Amino acid sequence: MSDLPRKAVTRTAKLAALPIGFAGRATWGIGKRIGGRSAEIVGRELQQRTAEQLFKVLGELKGGAMKFGQALSVFESALPEEVAGPYRATLTKLQEAAPPMPTHTVHTVLEERLGEKWRELFEEFEDKPSAAASIGQVHRGVWHDGREVAVKVQYPGAGDALLSDLNQLGRFARLLGPLIPGMDIKPLISELRDRVSEELDYGLEAQAQSAHAEEFADDPDVVVPGVVHQCDQVLVTEWMDGTPLAEVISKGSQDQRDRAGQLLARFLFSGPARTGLLHADPHPGNFRLLPDGEGGWRLGVLDFGTVDRLPGGLPEPIGRSLRMTLDGEAMGVYQLLRAEGFVKESIELEPEAVLDYLLPIIEPAQVESFTFTRAWMRNQAARIADPRSPAHQLGRQLNLPPSYLLIHRVTLSTIGVLCQLGAAVRLRDELEAWVPGFAAEDGGEEEGAGDEDSGVEPAAEA
Template sequence: MTDIPRRAVSRTAKLAALPLGFAGRTVLGVGKRVTGLASEVISAEIQQRTAEQLFSVLGQLKGGAMKFGQALSVFEAALPEEIAAPYRQALTKLQESAPPLPVASVHKVLSEQLGPDWQSYFLEFNDKPAAAASIGQVHQAIWNGPPVVPAGTRRRGTKTTARAAATGRPVAVKVQYPGAGDALLADLKQLSRLGTMFRAIQPGLDIKPLLAELRDRISEELDYELEAESQRAFAAAYAGDPEIFVPEVVAASPRVLVTDWVDGTPLSQIIASGTEEERNQAGRHLATLHFSAPGRAGLLHADPHPGNFRLLADGRLGVIDFGAVARLPGGHPEPVGRLVRLALAGEAEAVVDGLRGEGFIKPDEVIDAEAVLDFIMPVLEPLSVEEFRFTRAWLRVEAGRLTNPRSPAYQLSRQLNLPPSYLLIHRVTLGSIGILSQLEAKAPYRAIVERWLPGFAPPA
């Protein structure tokens, strides 16, 4: 029995208490402040206590709960500054840190996955994790050449994979937490109970298929060999690229992944203290990754939070963690670019027809086309000009417009749906906007979209 299943009752209790402590004590209050339903001020003491509880509980739980916390760490940019400030530091910790796995447990996983002589594969191995994420933690090491495939490990259920790798190269060794699979599925089941919170934000959502799609995609992250395949595809697509850097995969087994080490400044540091040039550069590269990856790699990096990006010394954006990806072999769906172009052109009826055809509007739903355009246009402001600067203030205005029950935008949202096939695209877009707003990055976003998003450029 693994450590995590033994603590299943405790974990469930902690997660069950989170909505009571966090949502009950604070989120409802924050919602009132954001939506204008009340003017009372939440005390700084309660905010701080809730932030500490959030980090403590989600950090201990890891798995799906920690992923929820990582998402929150991006969207704090949408909250009013006086409310967001107490959460920012605690939530940012979730992007790169969590309570570490004991050294003995790390060695046990490495022995099971790489064989009892696993230490021979490294000239050096740092037992202290360099970073900890939702289902695994990362150790820095020095590679000692390709390993012999050990008996008992699996390649898609059979054996470990490795490629020829130079001795002495710095590598990142990602080790999956024992019991992470059970923990992840248990956490997702618990978090599905928060579906009513999402209905409050967008009542028209069909929650069940969305949760099923999210569960399937997140569950894929447990397979490090699948992640290795995705990372290899990204590395090949961006080999020699002047803007994006993807580290190569050195070796992979179901629960251990070895890749080249990436030195650089974490995006969280750029957000906190980067220069304007660094912020703008990071934002431009992040937008380029978002829109170019489906066409170049057939994949979309689907875990956008600052802990997964580094600004390298040469100015490139280093990208790590490819466990969560959206598979888009045909590139970005053409309707996305086409409908954005039609919206910017003011073609309200054509936009509604397109949204209905893609499942964003239900077939029998009667809807005001001009109201739909009014709903969409403010969000498309960054693409209506040659250069745009995302800001926390801009995002707060948009969040307030879309979540205030008194606003026309909120009322219209009750008639809209999010098709499961667009779930990860939607998630990545929102997450990227959150990061760009944290960076307050100015860039030629329209030109990036024109180059990479199918359907956006007018037909010849």
């Protein structure tokens, strides 16, 4: 396998070929429509062909291209089944693997960062990587004290490649829009680009992972591997086995799907309350399902390279607006959204119309247990993406304040994974337990979190 393509001209050429291919397929589509085929059928064929080319190129390039592909892949539930089906396997492969860098390059990085006698730090070190991601790959080993470890080695030139890819993708973001209905691609690319320096800093990642490992050390539901050693371009953590979430999605039992979904939701909402940090990369490759030793399952969490720092937990207005939406308080919701900057001062909207727009989105919190499905996700995407719908027209007038951007993306991504799982989740339990402002004022002690055997005290007041 080749090393990470670092030369700007090579990477740019590969990415530049994407819009050319898109344009060629658009011309093909026009010809098909002239030939009498319906616009809807032709549109889906175009979408499918575009996606196949996009993910093939992204998987080859790694770097920012692969990072963008991983961010997109969790939204495949929003696509029509006849479009999503043929390349779902490609998306799963993108989440779990990528071409590795040569062994000599790995050894060079380890020698430069750990010293010439780096092998003495390990009882064992496997040259073949066990996993690959957007900016680095993971090797399995045994630390000198006997602990099994995961050794993450950053690709040389990863930073330049990351920025180059995302800048290039940003130039033709508009052409990628039809891939995921209702999703604005350009802000996603901008946000990924803004966080490049954080993702490359393994010191920050080690701090975030250590904070989670310490907080969840005795947790019955969530497992976070501890940090063993960290330096520039190398991060050594405890090894964690388990079933990758992508495998649970493809062939897990319904019990596994439901448990994984419940714990994923619990981790999303409890993490900020307990650590002041939001894990901001919730694609399936970063999660494992582990036996708990008693016939049940725990959720293993990996990769803390991207986090949102929320010292007070999730913003209280999120919980308050969700609660008021459920209670049908149209004017209260509208005033709160305006105060938080979701409705600009120059815009006037009907409070009842805003409530009608929000209610379908928070449907999972209206019931005791909600089954997330691809069909539900597609309906939501279609409702917001259709230019003829009132929801689309109202959505275009709303604004997303910068402080909520990453929270919004993480929430949408998590919902996308829940829909891939087809999981039945008691979402309302997790909101009441962990999101400030959501629990009813008269909630009392009976409004606990999640499973009865959780063993973790709710932190709604965190």
